[in-house]
Amino acid sequence: MLQPTPGTVHFTQVLVHTPVYSQMAGALTYLSSAVLPPGSLVRVPLGQRELLGVVWHETTSPESPQAGLDISRLRPITVVLDALPPLSAHWRALIQFAASYYQRSAGEVALSALPPQLRELSSVQLARKLKKLAKTVEKTAGTGAESASETTFAESQSAIYSVVLSADQTRAIDQFNQNQGPFLLFGATGSGKTEVFMRCSAELLARSPGAQVLVMVPEINLTPQLEERFRARFGHLWGADAVVSLHSGMTPAQRLNSWLAAHSGAARIVLGTRMAVFASMPQLQLIIVDEEHDPSYKSGEGARYSARDLAVYRAHQEGIKVMLGSATPSLESWYHSRPAAEGGRYQRLDMPSRVGSGQLPLVRRVDMNHQPKGCIIAPPLLSAIAERVARGEQSMLFLNRRGYAPVLECTDCGWKSTCPHCSAFRVFHKIDRTLRCHHCGLTERVPRACPACGNPDISPVGRGTERLEEHLAELLVDIRRPDGEAVRIVRIDADTTRLKGALESQLAQVHAGDVDVLVGTQMIAKGHDFRRITLVAAVNPDNALFSSDFRAPERLFSLLMQAAGRAGRDAAVAAKSEMWLQTFHPTHPLYAALKQHDYPAFAESQLQERQQASMPPLSFQALVRAEGRTQEAAQMFLNRASQAAREQSDTAAMLPHLTIYPAVPMSIARIANVERAQMLIESSSRTALQRFLTAWQSVLHSTRAEPQCKGLIRWAVDVDPLLI
Template identity: 65%
Template structure:
C-alpha cells in the first residue's frame, strides 16, 4: 500500500513552491529519513518531514503525486531536535525550511544516489589508534578551576570572559573531557570563527582525546574541506562515532544525536554571522540548540559581543547568561620592582603616549609605566604614538622603529598589523584627478605592486597597471594610502641595516639581515601556504610579521613581544554604529598575540599609531578595560535605541538599476504602512515597528548589479518577527509590480551586523 509523504526539498524562499512537497512511497518512513525524489526533470535529495499532507504544495490527485526515487539506506533518520533547530532557523531568519535543511547537509550527500551511498558506507573504516601516548592535561590555575566548577554545577549558558592567554582553550578541553567521561555516548561541538584556526585546535584536541577515544573521535567540519572529507566527518558525527566535532559556523547544523556541550570560541567574531543564503548567526543558534537539547553552552571571548555582554548582566536585571571571569594570563608573574627608574615624561612620554622621538625605555621604566597606566600583570603595555607629532606622511614613528630594533637584537619577534591588503587602496593621477575605479563596481581597484595589477576586491576584475594615466596620459600616477604590501616594503627599507644577533660568519661578518614575512589573503592563496608561513613564525624563522586580521586572533605566537597597529583610526568615525566595537575587539585580539610566553610577558608591548590618542576607546584599550568600554558603548546604544535594546532587520534588493531596487523596497514599505494597517488587530504591531525608506548600500554597485537596502527596527523582537512573517507575502507580491522591472533578487537579513 502506498503512503503519502511530506518531503522537504531545496526550494528558495522566493520560489512559487511551498515548504514541503507531497510524494508517494511504498512504505511509511520516519520523519528525518533521507530520500531521493524527482523534482521537475531532475532528481534531488529530500528529507521526510513531520507535516500534514494538507500543508504540502501541489495537487493531491493520485495521478499527479510522484513516487520517491529511493531511500538512503544505512543512514539513520535525522533527529527531532535537529529538525526543530532547522525549523526555528528558517522561521527566525525568514528563509524556506527546505533551503536551510538541505544546505545544512554535506554537498556530496545531496549528489550521491542510494546505490552510491551504500557503497560509500561499506568502505572499510579506518582503524582506531589507541596506542598513541596520551597528552596529559595541564594543571589548572585557581581561576580555571573555579570556572570549571561553575560550569559543572550550573546549567548555563555561560559567557567565559577571559583575557587573551588566560587559558580558555584548556577550560574547553577539561569541560569536554568531563562530559565525555560522564556519558559514554556524549558528543561535544567546538566552534571557531575562521578556517585557519581549526588546524591548531584540531591538533590539541586530537593529542588529548585521540589516544583515548580513537582517531575517528575528533573530526572537523568547515568549507575548506573537500566534499568527501566533509561527508566522512558528517557521517561520523551523525552515527555517534565522532565524539567531538570542531568547525566553523556551518558546524552548528551538524547532526549530533547525543550533543551534551557546545563551545563557541571567540564568540564576538562577525564570521559567525552568515552573509549569504540563510543569514543566520551560528552563535545565537548555538545558544538555542543548547536549550533545545539540554546541552551546556560556553561562549568564550576576551572581548565579548555587546549583545552577549548585556545578556550576561546579573539575573536580577534580566540577564540570561552566567558570566565567568578569568582576568589573568597563565603563568603571569608579578613585575619586578621598578627600582630607580627615571620618569619618562621629560622624554616626551606621558604614561605610554608618545608625542616625540622618545626611544623605548629600559625595563625598570617600562614597569613603572605599566603601573601608572593600570596594566594588569602579565598583559602587554599599550603605548599610543601621537602621529600628529611625527614627520608628515610618516608610516612608522621613530620610537616604534627603535622598539622593533630592540626586540630583534634580543632575538624576539614583532608583529605589525594593518587590516588592508594590497600595496595601496587607490592609484591616482595628481594632474587630472583620475582614480583606479572599478568599471563594474562603485569601488576602487586596489594596487598590488608584486604582480603590477589593479584588482577589485569585490567583483575580482583585474587589469595590469597602466603605464600612464588613462585619462590624461600623465606618466606619474601614484598610490594613495597603504596596504600590507607597502608596509612590508617600507619596513624592509627602514630596517635594512639591522642584523640578527648570532648570525655572524666569515661570509657575513656583520650578520644576516632580519627576516620580514607577510601573511594576508594574497600571500596565502595557494593550498598549504598559510600553514607553511605560520610554521615559520612558530619556528622563529621570522623576525617581523606583517599582516591583516588573519594574524590578529587565535594564534599562539610564543616569541612575539611587540605588536604594532598602523592607522586604525578609520573605524572611529564610521557611519556603522558597530565599528567601534569591532575596532576595540580587533585591537585587543591583536594585543593578545604579544607576550604569550610567561617569561617574556613583563616586556610585552602594544603600540597604537594614532592621530586621536585621547580617544576614549584607546584609553580603555590602554587599561585593558573591556567592561568600561562596554558600559560606555551600551549607554550610547540605549540612548539611540540600538541593539541590544532593539531588534533590527535589513531588506536588501539587487536590480539592474538603482531605481528598480529602491522602487521594490519603497513599494513594499508603502504596503506595510497602508495595506497592512487595515488588517484587524495590526495597528498595535505596526506602532512598534518602524520601516525606514530605502537607501543605496555603502557599495551600491557590485559586478554591474545595483544594490539598495531598507532598515526595519522595533523595540520588541516578537513584534518584529510577527511583522516580517506577515510581510513576506507582501514582498513576494511587490516583485511583480511594473516599477520593479529589472529586480534580480531580494533577501531579508535578521539581526544584521553591518548597516
Template identity: 65%
Template sequence: MTSESHWLAVAVATPAHSGIGTPLTYRSAQALAPGTLVRVPLGTREVLGVVWSELPEPEPNLAKSAREIAGTLGDLPPLDEQWRALMSFAARYYQRALGEIALAALPPQLRNLNATQMARRLKRKSASKGHQNPEEAIARKELSNEQANALLQIEEKSGPFLLFGTTGSGKTEVYMRAAERVMTRDAHSQVLVLVPEINLTPQLEARFIERFGADAVVSMHSGLTPAQRLAGWLAAHTGQARIVLGTRMGVLASMPHLALIVVDEEHDPSYKQQEGARYSARDLAIYRGRLLNAKVILGSATPSLESWEGSRPTEEGGPGRYLRLAMPLRIGASGSGSGMPRVRRVDMGRQPRGTLIAPPLLNAIEERVGRGEQALLLLNRRGYAPVLHCADCGWKSECPYCSAYRVFHKIDRTLRCHHCGFTERVPRACPSCGNVDIGTIGRGTEQLEEHLAQLLEPLARPDGTPVRVARIDADSTRGKGSLETQLAQVHAGEVDVLVGTQMIAKGHDFRRVTLVAAINPDAALFSSDFRAPERLFSLLLQAAGRAGRDASVAAASEMWVQTHHPSHPLYEALKAHDYPSFAESQLLERAQAGLPPFAHLALLRADARSQEAAQAFLKEAAQTAQSALAEDGHLSSSLVETTWYPPVPMAVQRVANIERAQMLIESQSRSALQRVLAACQPLLHQLRSAPEHRGIVRWAVDVDPLAV
C-alpha cells in the same frame, strides 16, 4: 491510487524566487521515518530531500499529481527530531525556505550518492579505530584558580555561560576539560567547538587530537574537499566522531548525542553568514543548547555587546540570560598585574608628514629583533595601496562595475577590485590624460612589508643572518596549504617581523612575539557604522593578546598604537585593558540611541539593474506591507511596534553592475518584528513577480544584521 501508498512531506532546496518555503508532497510505496534522506523528482531534475513528516492522504487532485520518491540513501540513520527542530527554527527566524536551510546543512556529495555507495561509506566508517579515553590522555598541567572555578561553575550550573577570559588566560584548556567531563560521564556524548575562521582550525585541531586522539575529532569548514566534508559529516551523524571542530557551518551539523557546545571568540562577525540564509551561528548555538538541554560556553576576551549585556546579572538590573565567568589573569601572571602587554600610543600628529612607521616604534622593533624576539604589525588593509591616482587630471582607479576603487597590488602589478574581482594590469600612463607619473593614495600590507624590509635591511639577527619580514593576508595565503606553511615558519622562529591583516590578530599562540603594533586604526573611530568602535576595540585588544604569551617575556611585552587621536576614550580603555568600562560606555550610547541590544533590527535588501528600481521596489514593499498589516487585526499591534525607515543605497552601492539598496525595520520587540517579517514574505514574492518590478534581480531579508 493504491491504498498502500504513503504520503510524505519532503523538504527540498526550492529556488528562492519560487515562493515555496514549505515541504512538498510526495508518495512512497513504503513508510519512511521523518528525517530519512531521499532522492525525489523536482521539475526535470532529481534532487536530495529530507522527509519532514508523514501526511494523511491528500485530496484526489493533489494525490493524482503527487510524484513518487526515487529512492532512499540506504541504511543511513534518519536526521533526528532535534535537528529538524533546529532547521525549522532557523528557517522561521531568518525568513528563509525550510528546504534551503536544511539542504545547505548537508554535505554536497550526499546529492550524488545512491544506496550502494552510501552503504560502502558507512561500512568504511564502522571499521575505524576506537577513541582514546579522555581519562587516559596525556599528563595535565595544573589548573589556575580561575580555570578551576570556571570549570566548577560549568559543572554545577546549567548555563549558558559567557567565559570572559583575557587572551592567554587558558580558555582553551577550560574547553577541553569541560569536554573531557562530558565525554567521561556519557560514553556516547558529543562536543561541538566552533571557531570563527578556517585559519584558526589547524592549531586547535592539533590540541584536541593530542588530548583525545585523531579518531575522536573531525573538522567541518569550507576549506575541506567534498570527500572530506562528507566523511566528517557521516562521522558526526553516526556518533563516531565525539568532537566536531568547525566554523559557522558546524552549528548546523547533525550530532545526535550533542551535550556541549563551545563558541570560541564568540564576538567575531564571521559567525554571521553574509550570503543566502544570513544566520548567526552563535545565536543558533544558544538555541540548539536550549533545545537539547546541552551546555553552551561562549568564550571571548572581548565579548559582543549583546552577550555582555545578556550576562549582566539580574541583581544589577540585567537580563541574566548567561552566567558570566571571569578569568582576568594570564596563565603565569605574577604580582598584581594581569600579564597583558603595556600599551603605548604614538601621536602621529607629531611625526614627520607621510610617516608610515614612527621612529620610536622602529627603534623598538629593532631592539626586539636584535634580541631574537618577534614583532607583529597589524594593518587591516591588504594590497599595496587602496587607490592609484593621477595628480594632473584627478583620475582614480575606480572599478567600472562597482562603486569602489580597485586596489593596487604591486607584487603582480595589477589593479584588483575586492568586491567583484575585476582585475587589470596597471596602466603605464594615466588612462585619462596620459601622465606617466601615476601615484598612490593610502597604504596596504604589501607596502608596509616592503617598507619594513628596507628599513631593517642593515640589521642582523642574533645569529648574524638577515632579518626576515613576512606577510600574512588573504592574498599571500591564497594557495592551498600556504597559510599553514607560513604560520609554521612564524612558530619556528624563522620570521622576525610579521605583517598582516586581522587574520593574524585572533587566536594564534605566537610564543616569541613580544611587540605588536597597530599601524593605522583611526578610521573606525569616526565610522557611520555604530558597531565600528566595538569591532576596533575587539581587534586591538585581541591583537595585543598576541604579545607576551610566554610568561618568561610577558613583563617586557608591548602593544603600540599609531594614532592621530591618542587621547580618545577607546584608546584610554585599551591602555588599561579595561573591556568592562569600554563596554559600559558603548552600551550607554546604544541605550540612548535605541540600538541593539536594546532594539531589534532587520534589513530588507533589493538588488536591481538600477538604483531607482531597487528603491522603488523597497518603497512599494513598505507601503503594501504596512497597509495589509494595518487591516489585519492580529498583526496591527505588531505593526505599531515597528519603525520603517526609507530605502537608501547600501554603503557599496554597486557591485558587478548590480545596484543595491536597503530598508531598515526596527522594533523594541523581537516577537513583533518576527510577526511583521513573516507576514511580509508572501507580499514580497507577489511584488517581485509584478511586471513593473522586472528590473529586480533579487531581494533578501537580513535579520539581526551586523551593518546597517
C-alpha cells in the same frame, strides 16, 4: 532497508533547496512506494534536475490527500538514501527555527547544512562508507581490549588532570559543573580559555560514553591549531578519527567523511566554523563557541543566520550546556550576562589573569601629529622593532587592508582605479602588477599610462599590507639578527594564503622562530598562540573611530585587544611585551580603555550610548535588501512593499511597535552591475518584529509581481544585521 507496501502509493513531503523569494519555498509533495520516516534523505526530480531532499513530515496515505492537490502531476521519489539513519527531530526543529527566525525557506537552510557530495552518492556507496567508518571505530575501540574499560577510564582520568590549572580556571570549571548556564567565559587573552574548553569536554566524555562535543571557531585558519591540541589530548583515548573538523575549506570528500562521522556518532568532538552549528550530532551534550564576539559567526549571504545565537538556541532546545568564550565579548552577550537580578540570562565566568607569570602588554600610544609628515612607521616604533630583532624576539604589525594600495590615481586628471562593475575601487597588487576588485573579482593588468589622459605618472594612494611589508624591509635593511643574518619578514593575508597548506606553513615558520617581523591583516590578530612575539603594533587603526556604523567602535576595540593579546604569552618575555598604537587621536576614550585593558569600562560606555540611541542589544533590527537592474527598481520595490504593509490589516496592526525607514542605497551600491538598496526596520520588541516580518512575507511576494517592480532581481531579509 525500507520495505514498500505492495500496491500502494504514499504522499511524501520533501524539502529541497529553494530560496524564500521563489514560488516553491515550502515542502513539495512526491510519491513514494514506502512509508518514509521524517528526516530521511532522498533524491527527487525538480524540473529537469535531480535534487537532494529531506523528508519533512509524516508520510500520508492516498486516503487522506491534501486539499487542492493534483495527484496526476505528482512525481515519484527517485532514490531513498536508506543507508543513512534519518536526521533527528532535534535537528529538524533547529532547521525549522532558523528558517522561521531568519525569514528563509526551511529547504534552503536544511540543504545548505548538508555536505554537497550527498547529492552524488548512491545508497550503496553510502553504505560502504558507513561500513568502513564503523570498522575504523571498531579497530580503535578494540586496541588494548584486555581490561579495556579500566584502562580507558584510567587513561581518560590521567589525560583530564595532566595540566595544572590556575585558580581562575579551577573556579570557572567548578561554576560550569554546578550550574546549567548558558555560560559566558570572559577571560583575558592568555588566561587559558582553551584549556577550560578541553577540561570541560574531557570530563563530559569520560563521564558519558558516546557523548559528543561541538567546538566552534570563527575562521577556518584557526581550525588546524585547535584540532592539533584536541587530537593531542584525546586522540590516544578514542583514536584520531574521534576528532574531526567541519568547514567550507575542506574538499567535498573530507566534508562528507566528517559529517558522516558526526551523524553516526563515531566522532566524539567536532571542530568547525559557523556551518558546524547545523552538524547532525545525535549524542550532542556540550557546545563551545570560541571567540564568540567575532562577526564571522554571522553569515553574510544565503541564509543570514548567527551561528552563535543558534548555538545558544540549540543548547536550550536539546537541554544541554553551552559555553561562549571571549576576551572581548560581543555587547549582546555581555548584556545578557549581567546579574540575574537585572534580567541577565547568561552566567558570566571571569578569568581576569593570564596563566602562570604572563602579563598583558603595556599599551603605548604614538601621536602621529608629532611625527614626520607622511611617515608610515613612526621612528620610535621603528626603533622598538629594531631592538626586538637584535634580541632575537618577534614583532607583529597589523593593518587591516590587503594589497599594495587601495587605489591608483592619475596626478594630472584625477583618474582613479574604479571598478567598472562595482561602486568601489580596484586594489593595486604590486606583486603581480594587477588591479583587483575585491567584490566582483575583476582582475586586470595595471595600465602603462592613465586610461583617461595618457599621463604615465599614475601612483598608489594609501597603503595595504603588501606596501607595508615592502616599506618595512627598506627601513630594516641594515638591522641584523643575533646570528648576523638579515631581518626576515613574512606577510600573512588572504593573498599569501590562497594555496592549500600555505597558511599552516607560514604559521609554522613563525612558531619556529624563523620570522622576525610578521605583517598581516586580522587573520593574525586573533586566536593564535605566538610564544615569541613581544611587540604588536596597529599601524592605522583610526579609520573606524568615526564610522557611521554604530558597531565600528566595538569591532575596533575587540580587534585591537585581540591583537594585543598576541604579545607576551610566554612568561619569559611577558614583562617586556608592548602594544603600540599609531593614532592621530591618542586621547580618544576607546584608546584610553584599551591602555588599561578595561573591557568592562568600554562595554559599559558603549551600552549607555546604545541605550540612549535605542540601538541593539536594547532594541531589535532587520534589514530588507533588494537587488535590481537599476537603483530605482530596487528602491521602488522596497518603498512599495513598505506602503503595502501600511494598507494590509495583519501587518498594519504591528506598525505602532515598529519604525520603518525609507529605502536607501547600500554602502556599496553596485556589485557586478547589480544595484543594491536596503530598508531598515527597528522595534523595541523582538516578538513584534518577528510577527511583522512573518506577515510581511506575502506582501513582499505580491509586491514583486507588480509591473512597477519589473527590474527587481531578488530580495532578502536580514534579521539582527551586523552591517547597516
